Amino acid sequence: MAEARFSQDDFMCPVCLDLLKDPVTIPCGHSFCMGCITDSWDQQDQMRVYSCPQCRRIFNPTPDLAKNIMLAKVVDKLKKPPGHSYAGPGEVQCDVCAGRKYKAVKSCLVCLESYCQTHFDHHEDFHSCKRHKVTETTGQLHEKICCQHDKLLELFCKTDQQFICVLCLKYEHKNHDTTSAAVHRTEKQNQLKETQRRFQQRIQQREKDLQQLREAVKSHKRSAQTAVEESERIFTELIRSIEKMRSKVTQRIRDQEKDAASRAEEQLERLEQEISDLRRRDAELEQLSQTQDHIHLLQSFQCLSTPPESTEVPNILFSSLFSFDSMRESVRQLRDKLKDFWKKELRNISDRGPTTTSYNIPISSLWIQTQLINGFICPTGTE
Known part of the structure; x- marks a missing residue:
């Protein structure tokens, strides 16, 4: 069975032409923002005739308005695409987002940037010919790059007790006792x-x-x-x-x-x-x-x-x-x-101090x- 797909246009208010806010559904079946339908009927108070702004069906008296909970949930999901949520305190932010930043889902060890789902998809499409090495979201990416050779720190030098890159192993740390970060992590585990x-x-x-x-x-x-x-x-x-x-x-x-x-x-x-x-x-x-x-x-x-x-x-x-x-x-x-x-x-009594138990x-x-x-x-x- 094909999955039903909706767009934001399916949930626009006919009055304000924006996504429904506190949606209500009136007896004729049409839905409006709570504020929009209330304002529309307030303007019709003098005529004592209240009609649907879309199909013009007349109601007298006005029906009671109640928020459509199910419709409100659907609209809320449309406002926030899957995999997208704003970064909170202590969470890694997307380095590309402008304004309020979304929560990052991946970090690129080549570009030294973290991306939300949308920008990560753009990153993958852009580097589809030559994939970059990515990892789970992590902060302080610059600390994982060798400041001398601008390469990823992948090795650990036991002799000098520091992380090194492949070029460090070839020059400054040649013939030192080294191991991979993964093996060193096992030892430290x-x-x-x-x-x-x-x-x-x-x-x-x-x-x-x-x-x-x-x-x-x-x-x-x-x-x-x-x-x-x-x-x-x-x-x-x-x-x-x-x-x-x-x-x-x-x-x-x-x-x-x-x-x-x-x-x-x-x-x-x-x-x-x-x-x-x-x-x-x-x-x-x-x-x-x-x-x-x-x-x-x-x-x-x-x-x-x-x-x-x-x-x-x-x-x-x-x-x-x-x-x-x-x-x-x-x-x-x-x-x-x-x-x-x-x-x-x-x-x-005073000399006994506060430590007495009785x-x-x-x-x-x-x-x-x-x-x-x-x-x-x-x-x-x-x-």
């Missing part, structure tokens, strides 16, 4: 395989190291998170303990204040009563001293001369009113001890509570 084997072993080892390092990082992060959570718990417990101890100390101070104030109030009332009695007795004596009645003075003096019962204020009552200095000093000492303790422990912060809430109880709750040594 074994070395290449050994080098590749070492590289693969090194890759495997590095992948193993990479996996171990990743696991170590994950473990490190988990350990750090555990340390943070544990330290938060301990600090919360510590703060709660300090708050509790502070409340107890405050209550102890208030209790002592209340007790001392209560006893002082009793003594104040007695002293005030005694002062009142003494003043009253002093006034009676003053009045008695003014009387002219000798008998009355003598009779009353014996009774008034005896002073009322004296109220004694115990010394301990005075000392209890000034006993909070030792309490304050105990609190200060505890604060200083805690500061010194934290500075020392934080230095120890973060067991040396904070014992039980030890802290014991210190608080021994040095904070009972600053005077009594309960």
Whole structure:
């Protein structure tokens, strides 16, 4: 069965006379560019009559337009002939193409040029009488030509460890140990395989190291998170303990204040009563001293001369009113001890460095509570 052949003329838009762009097919069977048929029908909006630009068939209302996917693929292939694609980054470009260059498919070792499929066909036709030596696409063709004799480098001189051409072998490298590039490549191939084997072993080892390092990082992060959570718990417990101890100390101070104030109030009332009695007795004596009645003075003096019962204020009552200095000093000492303790422990944590695999912060809430109880709750040594 004969193969069907198409040309670009078979896929021209009847409106713009160019290859179809985003082709759409309307109900009458004709195909147009999406933009062309849309513009044509926009111009017919006032007449409310929409027709095919090619066969004049009328549509009312306008049919929905959708891109013809199959036709678009065919047109795209016509735009890019087989074996032709633009050269991308790192690919060898055709040396003959003007403007944007196609990807080269062959390189000529005589012309020292690389060609796309079209230009390679032209090259082969032009040199059909005497074929040039061509090779698979390769870049840097000038490096494969002897700079002294302008010949292809086909041999390798083992004596001088360099590639040479046939004229080099005849003159400069005469009687040297030489071999063909193909044979030398075979010798190097074994070395290449050994080098590749070492590289693969090194890759495997590095992948193993990479996996171990990743696991170590994950473990490190988990350990750090555990340390943070544990330290938060301990600090919360510590703060709660300090708050509790502070409340107890405050209550102890208030209790002592209340007790001392209560006893002082009793003594104040007695002293005030005694002062009142003494003043009253002093006034009676003053009045008695003014009387002219000798008998009355003598009779009353014996009774008034005896002073009322004296109220004694115990010394301990005075000392209890000034006993909070030792309490304050105990609190200060505890604060200083805690500061010194934290500075020392934080230095120890820092000195361990980031390579530690666990973060067991040396904070014992039980030890802290014991210190608080021994040095904070009972600053005077009594309960």
